[in-house]
Structure formats: structure tokens, C-alpha cells
Amino acid sequence: MPRFEIAVIGAGMTGLNAAHILHRAGHKVQVFEKSRGLGGRLAARRTDYGIFNHGAQYATARHPDFVQYLENAVDSGAAEHWAAQQWPDPTTTPTIAPEPPETWYRGKPAMNKLVSSLNSGFDIQCKTRIAQIAPTNHNRYQLYSFASEQDHKNRISHGEFDGVIVTIPAPQSAELLMPLSPRFDVINDVKMAPCWAVMLAFQESTALPFDVFSKPDPAISWIGRNPLTKAISPPAPYECWTIHASVDWSQTHLEEKAEDVVNQITAVTKTVFAQAGARLPMPVSSQAHRWRYARTTSPLGQSHFASADGRVIAAGDWCMGARIEAAFQSGEAAAHAMIDALQG
Numbered sequence: 320m321p322r323f324e325i326a327v328i329g330a331g332m333t334g335l336n337a338a339h340i341l342h343r344a345g346h347k348v349q350v351f352e353k354s355r356g357l358g359g360r361l362a363a364r365r366t367d368y369g370i371f372n373h374g375a376q377y378a379t380a381r382h383p384d385f386v387q388y389l390e391n392a393v394d395s396g397a398a399e400h401w402a403a404q405q406w407p408d409p410t411t412t413p414t415i416a417p418e419p420p421e422t423w424y425r426g427k428p429a430m431n432k433l434v435s436s437l438n439s440g441f442d443i444q445c446k447t448r449i450a451q452i453a454p455t456n457h458n459r460y461q462l463y464s465f466a467s468e469q470d471h472k473n474r475i476s477h478g479e480f481d482g483v484i485v486t487i488p489a490p491q492s493a494e495l496l497m498p499l500s501p502r503f504d505v506i507n508d509v510k511m512a513p514c515w516a517v518m519l520a521f522q523e524s525t526a527l528p529f530d531v532f533s534k535p536d537p538a539i540s541w542i543g544r545n546p547l548t549k550a551i552s553p554p555a556p557y558e559c560w561t562i563h564a565s566v567d568w569s570q571t572h573l574e575e576k577a578e579d580v581v582n583q584i585t586a587v588t589k590t591v592f593a594q595a596g597a598r599l600p601m602p603v604s605s606q607a608h609r610w611r612y613a614r615t616t617s618p619l620g621q622s623h624f625a626s627a628d629g630r631v632i633a634a635g636d637w638c639m640g641a642r643i644e645a646a647f648q649s650g651e652a653a654a655h656a657m658i659d660a661l662q663g
């Protein structure tokens with residue numbers, strides 16, 4: 320079987336699963352990732368007070384292959400089953416749900432560990448934002464980044480590839496792929512909603528018997544306790560909580576300053592905690608992160624989308640859904656489609 324050179328853009332669950340499958344099939348894979356770390360929206364922020372999962376909070380699995388993948392992660396110590404104590408409805412008397420209805424899996428110590436088993440045997444170039452994909456005369460594709468955010472005149476080449484899989488959020492995929500072919504315009508139909516994530520660390524215990532508040536207020540979709548991890552800053556331990564603003568709130572406040580978002584969301588969190596009979600301690604640290612493209616609200620409806628020659632493929636959670644499992648499956652489908660296109 321010929322060995323092809325394939326570039327994968329994006330090192331989230333979709334990109335790393337695609338890269339892993341292509342590498343195992345014997346191809347030479349090069350991953351490009353714009354951030355410093357891997358995992359994409361399976362994001363973890365390490366602070367002096369502990370680790371925050373500020374993107375995806377847990378994974379669920381419906382397909383047996385993904386169940387197996389997550390169970391393998393549990394066996395290897397990269398994930399754990401999370402029997403979170405939930406408070407589903409703050410307007411009713413708090414009740415402790417004995418178990419979430421589906422098995423929840425959480426990366427251990429943080430969500431980005433869910434991709435750790437995929438990352439071996441191929442090159443990953445971080446801190447590289449691919450800005451252009453250009454066809455060459457030899458039926459291949461050349462990748463470029465810009466010299467800097469400001470300097471779009473000088474391009475840096477990152478080599479030629481037989482095939483390219485683009486696994487970045489839909490609006491960014493459309494921007495990257497439209498200059499190649501207008502057929503990628505279909506990606507513009509995909510809708511993704513933003514999310515402001517606020518991270519609060521407390522030295523004082525919240526004394527809450529709950530780990531999770533799901534949709535406790537119109538402004539907030541999620542309040543979740545992060546696992547206790549080793550803090551750098553003594554005296555430990557600290558309680559670390561992640562709060563996700565709702566889609567509506569995030570959309571309305573999208574361009575606000577992070578500190579204003581922290582203040583407003585902390586105030587709402589205080590009222591939610593009060594309804595649960597707890598006092599919000601004074602945070603020792605508070606930060607916010609804006610996810611411009613957090614969750615798919617209107618997916619593509621197919622597992623991936625390819626160029627006419629099949630050698631440039633767009634993939635991502637947004638193809639079929641809004642969950643980690645959708646990303647895993649899209650990466651798998653894109654890898655197999657690429658193998659078919661190159662060998663065809």
C-alpha cells in the first residue's frame with residue numbers, strides 16, 4: 320500500500336482521532352495546532368489553585384466503540400467515571416440524584432487527558448495557525464501560516480501534502496476552505512453558539528453537597544465542581560468551580576471584558592448557591608474564557624464533507640452534533656474517507 324503524506328489541522332478529539340487512524344493505517348501524518356496544548360475544547364487550565372476544566376465537562380457515549388474507548392481511558396488512568404451529585408432544579412427542594420442517568424466520563428486529572436491515548440507516532444506542530452491551503456501543480460496541497468496576526472503579506476510554508484483534514488470549528492473551517500472551492504459554502508449553514516466560562520477558586524469550603532447545577536438560572540447553563548488537584552499555592556486544597564454562561568447570556572455579552580463577565584456571573588452564582596443553602600465564599604482567583612464557537616446548535620447532518628477530489632476533508636463535532644462523541648466519530652469517518660480517496 321502506498322504511504323501518503325496527510326496533514327491534519329486541529330488537535331482536538333476529531334483531529335487526533337483522524338491522525339491516529341491514518342497513522343495506524345501506515346500513512347505519514349503531520350498535525351498542526353494553533354494553541355500550545357492538545358485537546359481543543361477538551362480544555363484544561365492549570366492555575367496555582369488547581370486545574371479547571373473550562374470547556375467540555377464530561378463525556379457520554381452511545382456507540383459501543385466510543386464506550387470502549389472511554390472505558391480503555393478509565394483502565395489506563397486517563398479518565399474516571401463521574402457520579403456527580405446534581406441539583407437539577409433550584410426551584411424545588413434540593414434532592415441529591417444518586418447517579419446521573421448516563422455514565423459520565425471525566426478526563427483525569429483533566430478533560431484534555433481524554434485524547435492522550437491518540438497522541439503517539441506522528442508529529443504535532445503546536446502554535447501554528449494554518450491560514451491557507453493552496454493546490455499545487457502535482458495534485459497536492461500546500462499549507463501556509465501567516466508570519467504574524469498583523470502580517471498577512473508574508474506567508475510561511477508548512478509543506479506539501481497528498482491530503483488535508485481540517486478539524487476546526489465550522490465558521491473557521493468555512494473561512495479556510497471557501498477559497499479552495501465554493502462547494503465548502505455548505506459549511507456556512509452550520510451554526511455554533513458561544514459560551515463564556517468563568518473559573519472561580521475558593522480557599523474556604525463551599526460546604527455544598529452538590530457537584531453540579533444544571534441550568535440553575537437563565538444566565539447560567541452549568542456550575543460544576545472541578546476535581547481536587549494538587550495546588551501550587553499553599554495552603555491547599557482549594558475548591559475550583561467552573562461556571563458556563565447560557566447561550567443567550569453569552570451571545571448578549573459576547574464582546575464584554577472578561578472582568579465584567581466574571582463580576583456578573585459571580586453575582587448570579589451567589590444567588591444560585593444561596594438557593595441551595597450555601598454561601599459563596601470570596602474567590603481567591605477568578606478568570607473568564609470566551610468560547611466563540613462552543614456548541615453546535617445546527618449541525619451539518621453528515622459525518623464529514625470533502626472536496627471534489629476527496630483529498631481535502633472538513634470534519635468536526637459540528638458535522639453531526641455538539642458532543643465529544645460526535646467529534647470522535649467525525650474524525651474516524653474523515654480518516655477512512657481520506658484513505659479511500661487517496662487509494663482510489
Ligand SMILES: Cc1cc2nc3c(=O)[nH]c(=O)nc-3n(C[C@H](O)[C@H](O)[C@H](O)COP(=O)(O)OP(=O)(O)OC[C@H]3O[C@@H](n4cnc5c(N)ncnc54)[C@H](O)[C@@H]3O)c2cc1C
Binds near residue numbers: 359374
Ligand atoms: C464550554 C463548553 C462545554 C462543553 N461541554 C461538553 C460536555 O459536557 N460534553 C460533551 O460531550 N461536549 C461538550 N462540549 C463540546 C466538546 O468540547 C466538543 O464537541 C469537542 O471537544 C469538539 O472537538 P473537535 O476536535 O471537533 O473541535 P475542537 O476541540 O474545537 O478542536 C479544534 C482544534 O483546532 C485548533 N485550530 C483552530 N483553528 C486552527 C487553525 N487555523 N490552525 C491550526 N489549528 C487550529 C483549535 O485550537 C482546536 O485545538 C463543550 C464545549 C464547550 C466549549
